[in-house]
Amino acid sequence: MRKFLATFLAFATATTLFASDNDKKVYRLKLATSYENTMPVLGDVVADFKKYADELSGGRLQIRIDTPTKHKAPFEVFDFVKAGQYDLAYTALYYFKGKDPKTMLWTAVPFGMNTPEQHAWFYYGGGKELSDKMFAQYNMKSIPMGSTGIQMGGWFRKEVNSLADLQGLKVRIPGFGGEVMSKLGASINTIPTGELYMALEMGTIDAVEWVSPVYDMSLGFGKVAKYYYTGWQEPTADTHLLVNNKSYEKLPKDLQLILEAAARMAGEDMLNKGFYENSRIWSQMKTQNPNIEVKSFPKDVVDGLRKATNEILDAEAAKDPMFKEILESQRAFQKIGREWYKISDFAYIQNTAE
Amino acid sequence: MRKFLATFLAFATATTLFASDNDKKVYRLKLATSYENTMPVLGDVVADFKKYADELSGGRLQIRIDTPTKHKAPFEVFDFVKAGQYDLAYTALYYFKGKDPKTMLWTAVPFGMNTPEQHAWFYYGGGKELSDKMFAQYNMKSIPMGSTGIQMGGWFRKEVNSLADLQGLKVRIPGFGGEVMSKLGASINTIPTGELYMALEMGTIDAVEWVSPVYDMSLGFGKVAKYYYTGWQEPTADTHLLVNNKSYEKLPKDLQLILEAAARMAGEDMLNKGFYENSRIWSQMKTQNPNIEVKSFPKDVVDGLRKATNEILDAEAAKDPMFKEILESQRAFQKIGREWYKISDFAYIQNTAE
Structure with missing residues (x-):
């Protein structure tokens, strides 16, 4: 009996009891x-x-x-x-x-x-x-x-009507977007978040790129910068x-x-x-600040930003084969993906606009 | 010993073994x-x-x-x-x-x-x-x-240039889209899937709404109908x-x-x-059938389809309070969601088009 019990316990430990402990x-x-x-x-x-x-x-x-x-x-x-x-x-x-x-x-x-x-x-x-x-x-x-989804191009105190307007423009825009703007003559600032509103109000900076309505609302940029530019720098x-x-x-x-x-x-x-x-907050922003104007950069600015972007990307690709591999894979799909997007979701909004 | 074993077994069954069986x-x-x-x-x-x-x-x-x-x-x-x-x-x-x-x-x-x-x-x-x-x-x-994402408006053998062109147009379009088109004078068909290609080729029908490139490709509609209309009937x-x-x-x-x-x-x-x-297949479709033309309905057709849609929806809402409740909730969000979509994803594609 003792032997049976020992065997039973060994079996129980090895399988059921142990398995249960492990499961839990x-x-x-x-x-x-x-x-x-x-x-x-x-x-x-x-x-x-x-x-x-x-x-x-x-x-x-x-x-x-x-x-x-x-x-x-x-x-x-x-x-x-x-x-x-x-x-x-x-x-x-x-x-x-x-x-x-x-x-x-x-x-x-x-x-x-x-x-x-x-x-x-x-x-x-x-x-x-x-x-x-x-x-x-x-x-x-x-x-x-x-x-975050696509990010807005930022809050600007002045309109940007040509590439020349980027010369010396004082913009808070981090990361790759900042590199591109810098290449085109803008002066890129790194002001701490807590001081951005004041800097924009005082004219220490001319523009600030943050995220989108739900993130921008609490920082109040719409009260001191009239133009809300559409995005180009972070499409997602x-x-x-x-x-x-x-x-x-x-x-x-x-x-x-x-x-x-x-x-x-x-x-x-x-x-x-x-x-x-973003939908909810944007509808509030428009009501509370009816002076906000949504703008998109004109074609020569878009073309200039795109050219600078591609030059920076191509320079990185030349330095690192894996950067090149990823970039080429992205560009190849973007080409056909965008064609589909244009005749589907984009066309729907365009075609049914009232 | 027997008593001990019985107790042990009872205990094991009631807790560990049973719990484990239950877990598993x-x-x-x-x-x-x-x-x-x-x-x-x-x-x-x-x-x-x-x-x-x-x-x-x-x-x-x-x-x-x-x-x-x-x-x-x-x-x-x-x-x-x-x-x-x-x-x-x-x-x-x-x-x-x-x-x-x-x-x-x-x-x-x-x-x-x-x-x-x-x-x-x-x-x-x-x-x-x-x-x-x-x-x-x-x-x-x-x-x-x-x-499926947004669905295309369908394959048409003839262009639709005005609301009058919908009169008597023989279209295979199921569901609510079919009801709307029927209200505007189109003749709605219910031809089995296997016979659709032939019906379109023979002119038994003038148009067929299916889904989108990846679903439409194998049915070959692009070979017999030149116009691929953008969607209005199933935005998702x-x-x-x-x-x-x-x-x-x-x-x-x-x-x-x-x-x-x-x-x-x-x-x-x-x-x-x-x-x-859809992106991959659409790029193939365009290569294999370079004659395909993507079209969107002109404004008077869009306005007519929208008016008929809203009349049917409002009639359903009048019959059923819960239909009304859901519809109103959807319409309220669509209004503000669309405003956000227009200045974000839509603006990006429009603003950066080459």
Whole structure:
């Protein structure tokens, strides 16, 4: 009997009991986000992600979120994940273009793909494979987790009527868009967020590019700058979940998939919420500041910005074969994707305008 | 010892073994789809959904898919789920507008919201709450699972230059779009799919509305009709997963969420895949049939179609308060959503066109 019991216990331990313990094991991952949770829309994404991961896993996958208030380094989260200091990060990859210019291609390219084009290319046009190849070099995966959608061109105190008007124009516009404007003679400023409104009001700067109505509203730019220019510099601005490869490999297969599912759901929520909130806030802005005028740059300015953009992109491609590979893949799909977009969604709005 | 063993077994059965059995219990659900798995894009959605449900649940949620070849009734899947004959169905809800005209409002409304507008409204503008309220009456939930994106206006052998040209025009266009065209004097046909190409070639019909390049390509309409009109009748065409409430309630909480997650992921895939494939196939179509001309209806035709659309919608709203409630909610969001779309994605394409 003792032998039978011992055998039974050994069997039970090896299979049922052990399997059950293992099934119920809680995996805890630490995430560093580049955004405070007070940011509209962007600040909600990691909370949604955490909730989905918890619920889909029946509590087995727990994410701890550290915002910049805690980790103090919103623009270093790439290195945090690379080094394994954090398992996960939520960020806009173009913050890291100083480290690797290719990071930019996953967020926003001036005159590049808009959100539906970018996502179609990523999942079906070879984007994911190129992303996996590139980020493996950093010991990470990069999983798309949302988008702000297209960003507006910014708030301008003066009209821009020709390329000559960009000469000496004092603009706050970060990243690649800033590089392009700088190449065309604009003077690019890096004024801290808290001082932007005052700088614009005082004329220390002539223009500020931020995001879109839901993000711009609380900063009040529309009260001191009359012209709201349409976008060219970020036709989409995708945000990503960076995942340390070792942390990922430690998860059981179903939790790896749940991690990706939670990211996709939180990302889809961000896009839908952003569209809804931009619509709602834009309608309020127009009512509260009826003087706001929406403008688009004239053709020679657009042509100049595009030429400068392509020169910078081509220069990067000449330096790095993988930059070239990604850029060429994007350009090839954008060409045919845009033709389809023009006869479908674009034509619908144009054709049915009242 | 025997007593001890019995106690141990009872304990093991009641806790560990039972809990483990329960954790590992496999839930099997039957799904009836309206589409054969040979349909491009649309045919892949349920297979993606099944795969995601399996993987995210570690095998605990198993979906059996029956296509029309098996169940013989693509347009009766609504009743199958209502009655509990199937747990799930995948379909376009407007097939059931004869049963309840409100079903149409979830799929496509002529001159209505496009895909980003519809999804922003559904998740953040009150759509989901109205859907839950409406489908509870049928003992179901309706979960969005993809979209074809906007559909083209159809293949026409002759140009439509004025409202008068619609008089007696023989058009194959189903559903609400057909009702609208009929109201304006067109003669609406219901020719089986397999005979459409011949009917168009022989002039038995003058025009056929199908979907978009990836769906239209294999039917060859571009070879016999020169004009490809842009869309007005289905600015989005969302597809849905219908879920029997009793089947849903039998699932543990985490599997309920996994069911919804799998639907959302398969739906997002459909939209991205559709955009990619439409782009790819449209570029082939233009190369193979350089004579295809993309046209949009002139203003008086658009105005006439819109007026007829609104008359039909308003008549339905007058008959059913819930139809009115959903329609008003959609119209209110469309108004502000379209204003945002026009200065964002639309302006970008317009402003940067070469």
